[in-house]
Amino acid sequence: MALFITFEGGEGSGKTLQARSLYTRLLKAAIPALLTHEPGGTALGRKLARWLKWSQDTGISPLTELLMFNASRAQLVKEVIKPNLEEGTVVICDRYADSTIAYQGYGRGLNLETVKTINQMAASIKPDLTLLLDIPVEQGFARKRDKRRDRFEQEDIAFHRRVRQGYLKLAAEEPERWLVINASQSKAKIRQIIWQRVRQLLSR
Ligand code: TMP
Secondary structure: OOEEEEEEEOOOOOHHHHHHHHHHHHHHOOOOEEEEEOOOOOHHHHHHHHHHHHOOOOOOOHHHHHHHHHHHHHHHHHHHHHHHHHOOOEEEEEOOHHHHHHHHHHHOOOOHHHHHHHHHHHOOOOOOEEEEEEOOHHHHHHHOOOOOOOOOOOOOHHHHHHHHHHHHHHHHHOOOOEEEEEOOOOHHHHHHHHHHHHHHHHOO
8 A cells, every 4th residue: 555654853863764664664564665765865866965965065045955955856756756656655755845844944944935835846745644753953963973964964053943843843733644753762662653653554
């Protein structure tokens, strides 16, 4: 049964690990599944991701950033997400359009309606379930082992707090789609919470 599941969260929230572990669990249960991520997931997306995360060019405008994330997403939807959903695969995406609302909208301060309109134009497929791994900003950063900081990680704490609050607002606006998980809990507990919700959706 096709399901589109996205993982969202701030830096160091552990969402990548949880996305991987859900993917493995689905495969073990013989459920066709695919794991992809944003930015990236296609040849074009990987090029854009490198630029978006690691470019030293500080003159990049927030609008340019918004369009680049959406260019990467449009390609990912066309090449990967849509065809797999059409085949009945469970598609798991590590970050998706809500990252753009949280980071470019709430974080960078772009007009939220503009962000949502561009998101909608680039990718009209909506997730069935979005898992938000929520963690206080300082705690998330303290968990990061890789000390190299990309363009987003180099932003100040106020930026990351706005991102976190943005996510929580989005989740509150659409509680039927979002599941907010306290990411300070043990990995095993988080895995269990996620699996319970996914199993529920699969048995619908
Ligand atoms: P990650 O690969 O470690 O998740 O890093 C991706 C970074 O890009 C992360 O800091 C969040 C940021 N990002 C945006 O700002 N907007 C977006 O739309 C997406 C998908 C990611």
